[in-house]
Amino acid sequence: MSSPTSSHAYGIGLIALLVGLSASVVFYTSFYLPESLAKPSVSHAILEPTEEFIIEIVPGAVIEGNENYVPNKAEALLTFTNKVKWVNMDDTAHTVTPDHRYADGYSGDFGSPGVIKPGDSYEFLFTEETVLNYFCQPHPWMKGEITVSKSRF
Structure with a gap:
């Protein structure tokens, strides 16, 4: 048994x-x-750049033909100014929306999560080189471009 x-x-x-x-x-x-x-391994210098790069959505940006994102063709450098902040100085809500989907390997999808209300901001940490065109979804004539490249130093 x-x-x-x-x-x-x-x-x-x-x-x-x-x-x-x-x-x-x-x-x-x-x-x-x-x-x-x-998340990929990214150097400490890129994750904590020396300064923040500010792009203003200027007053009157909602009016077609006016300046909107200033600077409109921004250039940021990895390790120095790759943390970019869009500040809405206008009295109308806006977005920062990529022309084509863009996902940074470390930070994920680029684009403001909804509208940026007057006085508010949206920031994004770029960890890779890229050239990115973006616009305001409610006001598609508002267009900007940012180029992120490696430092030459």
Whole structure:
């Protein structure tokens, strides 16, 4: 009679082992692996640039033909001015919306999450070189461009 009991225990032990291994694989691929691969390694100098680059949405920007994003063709440098902030100085809400979807490898999707109300701002940390055209969704004649490049120093 000892033979059926030991094979029964062996079967239960094997099932417990398979369940444990399966749970480990699910945890590793669902939680640990995506978290460890979520963001690329970026140098400290790029993550903490020496200064913030300000782009103003100027008063009267809502009127077609007026200046809108100033500077309109901005140039930022990685490690120096790659943290860019759009400040709405106008009395109308605006957006910063990319012409084409852009996702920075570290910071994710670019574009203001909804409108930027008067007096509010939107900021984005660029960690890669890029040339990006953007506009205001409610006022599509408002257009800007930002070029992010490596420092020459």
